[in-house]
Each structure stands twice: as structure tokens, then as C-alpha cells.
Amino acid sequence: MKTACIKSFELGNMDNFVHLIYDTASKRAAVVDPAWDVSDIINFVKAQGLTLTDILLTHSHYDHINGLSMIRDAYPEAKIHLSTAEASFWGNAPKTAILHQDNDVIQLGETAIKVLFTPGHTPGSVCYYFDDKVVTGDSLFIYGCGRCDLPGGDAAELFHSLKDLVARVSPDTLVYSGHDYGVEKVTTLAAQVAGNPFLHCATSAAFVHYRMIEHDQTRRSPFTPVLRA
Numbered sequence: 486m487k488t489a490c491i492k493s494f495e496l497g498n499m500d501n502f503v504h505l506i507y508d509t510a511s512k513r514a515a516v517v518d519p520a521w522d523v524s525d526i527i528n529f530v531k532a533q534g535l536t537l538t539d540i541l542l543t544h545s546h547y548d549h550i551n552g553l554s555m556i557r558d559a560y561p562e563a564k565i566h567l568s569t570a571e572a573s574f575w576g577n578a579p580k581t582a583i584l585h586q587d588n589d590v591i592q593l594g595e596t597a598i599k600v601l602f603t604p605g606h607t608p609g610s611v612c613y614y615f616d617d618k619v620v621t622g623d624s625l626f627i628y629g630c631g632r633c634d635l636p637g638g639d640a641a642e643l644f645h646s647l648k649d650l651v652a653r654v655s656p657d658t659l660v661y662s663g664h665d666y667g668v669e670k671v672t673t674l675a676a677q678v679a680g681n682p683f684l685h686c687a688t689s690a691a692f693v694h695y696r697m698i699e700h701d702q703t704r705r706s707p708f709t710p711v712l713r714a
């Protein structure tokens with residue numbers, strides 16, 4: 486049974502999506518990666534009669550956390566969640582943050598949000614999986630995936646993370662990514678398996694080559710489906 490809704494905000498000058506998950510029974514809300522002008526989110530939370538109780542971070546890049554202090558000022562009681570590995574990588578996580586491992590469950594009212602550890606874009610990136618939805622941050626984009634050339638990035642690690650993600654998440658799950666880089670804003674995971682070239686690489690070496698060299702030479706957003714060769 487679905488217990489939660491999601492509202493996506495496209496904010497800032499880097500095409501970021503900031504997603505708000507809210508549990509319909511308890512009216513508790515969790516914001517994922519608060520960044521840019523988060524007053525839009527605060528206004529929505531107030532207008533809907535919700536209480537923002539949790540802040541979920543997929544990773545610690547600036548364009549995903551630069552609204553954190555504004556959200557914390559508005560909701561000082563809200564709990565911050567990220568992975569232990571990302572906190573170590575970041576080195577600047579709030580001391581009160583709750584640190585997670587793979588498969589941890591964050592309970593938002595009646596909604597169970599599972600933490601899926603998907604390192605590669607950063608050493609501690611995670612996805613958040615609930616109902617028939619998964620919020621993927623910069624691990625998986627619509628017909629794309631996160632870059633691995635920034636500090637802490639590891640394309641071979643992301644190859645395994647994405648393989649695990651596909652194995653663990655139901656095909657009909659809707660994918661909510663961290664940036665609006667695709668020709669569609671949301672698709673099913675099955676559509677990504679069919680048309681996302683990063684999910685077509687048979688080996689880690691092929692993925693690393695495609696991610697680190699070939700992709701940036703051949704594709705520009707908005708990313709379109711690529712049929713499996």
C-alpha cells in the first residue's frame with residue numbers, strides 16, 4: 486500500500502531537483518537534498534499543513550546541501566540523515582546527523598524509507614526507496630548517471646552500485662533523480678533499464694570507459710533513450 490506522496494521542486498541554476506516526501510497519514514515530511522531557494526519548499530510544507538521532520542541527504546555536493554542551513558533554521562528539530570561513508574568523506578556533517586548503513590530504514594510516519602548504499606559518484610552516495618518510488622540523487626539520472634571525475638568519485642564502484650540498484654528495486658518503481666537532465670523528468674526503472682546506456686555496460690571496464698571518456702564526447706543533455714546495442 487502506498488503511504489506517501491512526492492513533490493518535486495526544480496531549483497537553482499544547475500537543474501537540481503529537490504524532492505519532498507510526505508506521509509499522508511501522519512502529515513510528516515522529509516526533504517531530500519535541500520538546496521537553492523528552499524523557501525518554495527517551506528511554503529509548500531506550510532500550505533499543505535505538513536511538518537518537516539526529516540532531512541535526507543543523498544550526498545554532500547554543494548548543489549545538494551546549500552539550503553541545509555535555511556531548512557534547519559526553519560525546522561531546528563528536523564533530523565538529518567546521510568550515510569556514515571558520506572559523513573567521513575564530507576568532514577562537515579552536522580554533529581547531530583543520523584548516520585546510516587545500507588538497508589537501514591527511516592520511518593516517516595507510516596512510510597518506511599529504505600537507505601540503499603550506492604557509492605561511486607561520491608564515496609557515500611545513497612538512494613532512498615519507499616512505496617513505488619526511488620530518489621536517486623546523482624547516482625542515476627533519467628537516461629544518464631552521475632559523473633565520477635570529481636574528488637572521491639569511482640566509476641567502477643558506480644557500475645556495481647547501479648547493478649545492485651537494478652537488482653534490488655522493482656522494475657515498475659518511479660525514478661526521481663537529482664537533476665533534470667533527461668527528456669523526461671520521471672520514468673520507471675524498467676524504462677531506464679531499457680534506455681539508459683549506463684545500464685547497458687556488460688563489464689566494469691566498459692562502464693568506466695563510457696563514463697570517463699566516451700559519454701562526455703558523444704552526449705549532451707537532455708539525455709534521450711539509447712537502445713541497447
Ligand SMILES: [Fe+2]
Pocket residue numbers: 544546606623631
Ligand atoms: Fe553530485
